[in-house]
Amino acid sequence: MNNQSKYISGFAAIVFGAAVLLPLVSLVFGSLFVEGGLMITNFTEIFQQRTVLLSILNSVIISILASFVSVAIGCCFALLFTKTDLPFRKVLFFLLLLPLLLPPYIVTVAWTDVWLFLGISKNLVYGLPAVVFILSTIYVPLAAFIISGSLKNISASIEEAGLMMTDYKTLFFKIILPLLRPALFSSFILVFILSVSEFAVPAYLSVNVFTTEIFTQFTAFYDYSSAISYALILTAICLLLILPENHYLSKAPFVSFGKKSFRQLTVSLKNKNFWLIIGFAYIVFVVFLPITMLVSQWLIGDSISFVDIVELLFPALKDSLLLSVVGSLLVTLLGFAFALMSVKYKTKAIDSILLFVFAIPAIVTGIALVKFYNSPMLNFVYGTSLIILIAFVARFLFVSQKIIAGGLMQVPDSFREAAIIMGAPPFYTFRKITFPLLADALFTSFFIILIFCVAELTTVIMVYPPGTSFLPVRIFTLMANAPQSTVSGMCLVALLSTLSLITIMMGGRKLLINQQWKRTQ
C-alpha cells in the first residue's frame, strides 16, 4: 500500500477518533467511573430486576425472530429477483424496498390500522408477534439487497460445473448456500442490531423491551448513569453475537459485487406465473397494504391539500435531503478509508470498534455528542449542521465500511501492482483502476446510508440546531396533534421525495456504468 492511502486512512482515523469515539468513550467512562471507582451497583441492580430481565429476553426473542424471518424471506426474494428470468423482477425488487423508506413508527401505525380494520383481535395486534412481523417487513428488503449482491458475484462457471453433476436444488444447497453464508450472516447481524435497538415499534404495540428500559431511565428518571449501564448491556448483547464470528464476518463481503468479467447464470423458471403471483402477492399484501392504508386515510380524512403538505414540509425536506446527501457522501468517504485500513492493512480492531459504535443505542450517541460538543470552543460544531453530519458518521460508518470492504476485497492486488510497475502514479492508479472497480460498492454504500440518514430520528432530535428543520423531526413534531389524514399525507410526501431521489440516483448510476462500459469497450 502506498503512502498516500496510509495518510488518507490515518487522517480518517484521527477524524473519527476525535469526532465520534472520544465523545462516546468519555461519556461511558464518565458515567461508569464515579469518584474513581466503577459504579458496579448499576449492573447488579439491573440483573436483580425480574421485569428488566424479561425485557432483555423480549428484545432478544424479537431480534432473533425478526432477523431470521428477514434473512429467510430476503434470501428467497434475492434468489427470485437476481438469479431467475422472472418477468418484472427489477420492478418487483424496487417495490420491495418501499417499507425501508418509511419511518418504522409510521409503518406500525399503518399496520395496526389495517389489522383493526380487518377485524383482527386486539390481543393479536398488540403483542410480540406483531412486532416481529412489522420489523421483518421493514428489514426484508435490506437482507434481500445484501444477499442479492452476493448472488450476483457467483460465477456461472461454478454453477455450470455443478449442474453437470446434479440438479439445481442440490446445487443450491451444496454450493450456492455455502457461498452465500457470509452474506446471510452479515444481514442477520445487521437486522439483529437494528431490531434490538428499535424503540418505536415495540412501544406502540405495548411490548416491553430493553430499549424501553433504557429510554425510561433517560426520559422518566433522568438517570444517565443507569441508562448508560443499560445501554452497555445492549451493546454487549450485540457484541456477544458478533465477536465469536468476527474473524468469519470480517472476511466476508457485507455486500458482494459482481464484476463485468463474471458471467452470471440465469435460471429459467419452469412455472413463471406461479412465482410471479408469489412476488406480486407479497408486494400487494405486505408492501402495499400499509401504504394503501396511508393513502386512504389521506384521501378520506379532512386533510389539507397535497400542495399544502408539500409547502409545510418543503423547508425540512430540502434541508433533510441535502444534509443526508452530504452525510452519506462523508460516511462513504470515511467508509472507504476504514475499508482500506481493514482490508489492506489488516487492522482488524477497526471492525470491532466500528461495530461497538454502531451497536450503541442512538439516544446514547445523541447524549454523548451533546455533552462533548456543547462547549464554547466547539459551538461552531454544536450550533450548526456539522453536528448532524457527525451523528450520521457515528450511526452508520460501520455499515458503509463493511460494504466497501466487501468490494475492496474483490479488487485483485495484481491489477494495481501492474499499473504501478508500468509507472502509473498512485493517485492515477486509484482513479483508473481501483475506483472504477469499486464504483459499485461506493454507490451501494452511498445509497443505503442515504436511506438511513433521511430516516434517522433519535440522534437528530437530540442534536439538531435550533431553528433548523429535518424531515423526520418535522413529521414527528407535527403528527402529535395533526389529524391522521394530514400525518398520512406527510408520510406519503416523504416517501415520494425519497423515492424520487433514489430513482434519480439509480438513473445516474446506470448512466455512469454505461459510460464506463463504453470506455472499456
Place this chain on the structure above:
Amino acid sequence: MKRIVIELLAVSLIAFSLFACNDKTNEVVVYTSVDQVFSEPVLMEFEMETGIEVKAVFDTEETKSTGVLNRLITEKDNPQCDVFWSGDPMRADVLKQRGITRAYRSGETKGISPVFIDKDYNWIGFSARARVLLVNTDLVREEDTPKSILDLTKEKHKGNFAIANPLFGTTSFHFAALFMELGNEKAKVFLKGLKKNDVVIASSNGDVKKRVATGEIAMGLTDTDDANEAIKEGSPVKMVFLDQDGFGDLIVPNTVSLIKNSPNNENGKRLMDFLLSPKTEKMLAKSCVQMPLHKDAPVPANVPSLDNIVPMAVDYGAIAKKSEEIKLYLKEWVVE
C-alpha cells in the same frame, strides 16, 4: 503528499466557514415540548411583532416529549436555549430542581392566579389544558359514562378504557396529582383496581385519542387539546370533566421558564412576556381550546372556562416532587 494535506485543510476550512457563520445578536432560542402545530404559529407571531428571530427546537411524540428536557439537562454548563416553554409544570420544576432555570418576574403575570406561578418565579403558568375522559358515544351510553376517575375501577368498565403510559407526559403529572389528592395508600389501591380492570396502557395521549375515536376502545384519559382534535375530526366522541362533584379535575397549565446564563437572556424575557400575554392565550384558545388563565381574557364559545370547572386543588411544585417519588412504583405497575 503536501498537496493532499493542503487540499484536506482547505476543505475543512471551507466547511468550517460555511457552518460557523452564526449571528446571534437578534435572536432568541426556545425549546418547547408543546406540539409544533400549536406552538409554531405563536412563535411566528412574536417574530413578526418584534423582529427578533426565533430559533425553536420542538419535541416529538415518539420521544415522549422529553427530548428537549434531556437536551436542557445535558446543556446545563453551556446553555444554548433562552426560554423553555413546557406543556406542563412538572418538567419546568425538574429544571428548577437542577438549577437550570432562573427567576423572572414578568409584568404579564398580573391577572394570573398565584396557584399557577412558582413561588420563586422559576416558572410561570399560562393557557391551560385539563385532563378529561374522552368517551366514544357510539360505545358508551350516557348513563354509563363515568363521573369520577375512581369509577374506572368498576366492573362494568372492565377492559374498556385506556390511559397513556403514566411514566411520561401529562399522565405522569395526573397520577402524581392523584397520589397527592388520595394519599399513597388509596392511590395504590386505585391503581391496582385499574390493573384488575384490564386498563389498556397506550403509548401516548394521542394514541389514546386515536383508539377512542376509531372505536377500538370505549374511553380513555387524555388532554383537552387531544380530545378537541378528535371532536374536530368528526369522531363520535365527547369529553367529560371528571370528579366535578368531588375533588375536581386536574388543570394542566403551560409554563414558561428563563434559562440561567443563556446567550440571549433579554430577548428571552421579551419572549416570556409575549407568551404570558392575553394575546397568546387568545391564540392558544382559538387553535387548541386551551383555557386562558388571565382572569379578564376572553374565552371563545367552544373553549371550556375555568369558571365552569371544579379544579383539583393542587400545589403544582409539590406534584412535581411527588412524581419523582412515585416513578419507581409506576414503572413496576406498568409492566406488572
